[in-house]
Amino acid sequence: MKAIICQQFGLPDSLIYTEIPEPLLGNQEVMIRVFACAVNFPDVLIIQNKYQFKPELPFSPGGEVSGIIEQVGSDVKNLKKGQRVLALCGWGGFAEKVKVGADRVFPIPDEMDYVTAASTLYTFGTAYHALKDRAQIKSGETLLVLGASGGVGLAAVVLGKVLGAKVIAAASTADKLEICQKHGAEQLINYESEDLKERIKALTDGKGVDVILDVVGGKYADPALRGMAWKGRYLVVGFAAGEIPKLPFNLALLKGCSVMGVFWGRFSTEEPQQNQQNINELVEMIQQGKISQHIHKIYPLQEAPQALQDMLDRKIIGKAIVEID
Template sequence: MKAIICKSYGLPECLVFEETPDPIPLPDQVLMAVEACGVNFPDLLLIQNKYQFKPELPFSPGGEVAGKIIALGAEVGGFQVGQRVLALCGWGGFAEKVAVDADRVFALPDGISAQLAAASLYTYSTSFHALKDRANLQAGETLLVLGAAGGVGLAAVELGKVMGATVIAAASSAEKLELCKQKGADLAINYSEEDLKSRIKELTDGKGVDVVFDPVGGDYTETAIRGMAWKGRYLVVGFANGTVPQIPMNLPLLKGCSIVGVFWGNFSRMEKAANQANLQQLMDWIEEGKLAPAAGKTYSLEETPAALQAILDREAVGKGVVLI
């Protein structure tokens, strides 16, 4: 089969496109023919050896796939050959075929295409887990989303509206903020041109925001914490900025706020029933038209390095998908 291979750690330009042996499923795995693979920030971390999970070299990145089952391991039940599924493989997805643990595979409803599933599973699941399980976001509260035009950020904007919050989208350009408004953002902050702290105060009449969703990190973190309301919840989702911020710990004390870590990958393994319920809710909302994942750029398998480079350069708008 053809695949994108990481033979040595580095940036996307180090990846190679080549023929590699087909994977052989273990007894508790299914073998999938991949139709679409989502492009996510953790893929970029994996190839640089900066992620929590560290596959042995060589490997193919790509952790979020949709396609059809073409073979079943001897111990697998509940699935059948030819069934449309989506799966969380961790890595191996930027390839024509991938073997995935059966407990990381989920039936795909007929109304959801492989491309749509690959564009929504990772980002929407991360954002929904953050807002629902970690922040307990309530209708009527105010949600600030940093990096709001990226994959998880845009999902958080849309989910925040579905959950009844007032959503403030913060991003670095007018183009990105326009997309956020199309997804339901009530208010916007262009933090490349506006002062984040003063705009938060202005837009909330001095109260501050109840929940901050932060996949960016870097210099914006401390400023956003200073703009929190009493008993607010700050969601640490990731560090797309490339810098892990150092937080003055007097700030959560003075604000009476919580700083909450969001690690959906681990949640999905340790709380499988809760994760399955979240996935079902997301798929229901998509089928009902309450959620409409943004159609980001699509790439061929050979163009995968360019898809990852777009994330690295912070040029990605919406969710990129590799079509195979």
């Protein structure tokens, strides 16, 4: 089968497009013929050996796929051959086939296309878990999204609007902010050209924001935390800027606020029933037309390294997808 392979840790241009044997199926796994695989920031990290999960070389990146089950392990009872599914595989998705543990595979409705399925699980799953389970955001509260034009960030903008929050989108360019506004952001901050702390103060009449969802980290975390309201919740989702910030925890004391980690992958393992409920709710929102993902571009399998480079260069607005024939 054809696949994109990481033979040595490095940047996207070190990946190769080649033929590899099909993976051997375990008793509690299913084999999926991949039709679409999402491009996520962890894919960029995992090929550089900078992610918390470290697969053995060689491997194929790509952690979020949709397709059809071709084979079912002998111990799998809840899934069947021919079923349309999406799956969180961790890695292995930039290939024609991938094996996945049955507990990481979720059926999709017949009316949902494969691109929609592959673009939904990681980003909307993360954002929904963050806002609903961790922050327990309430209608009328103010939500600030840092890195609002990325996959998780834009999903948070969309979901924040659905959940009744007043959404402030923060991103680095006017083009990115325009997309955020089209997806429900009421107020905008260009944190490359504006003072983030002062803009938060001005937009909230000095009150500050109730919830911050941060996928960027780096230099923006400190001024964002200083712009938090009393009893606010700071959601730590990722570090796309490349730097893990060192927050002054005296601010958490003075503001009575909480700093919360958001690790959707572990949540889905530790609390599978709640995660499945969240996915069911997201699928219903998609079917009702309440939420949708902005697709930046669809790349063929052989151009997956370019998709990862575009992610690394922060060119992607919304979600990029690798499509496999």
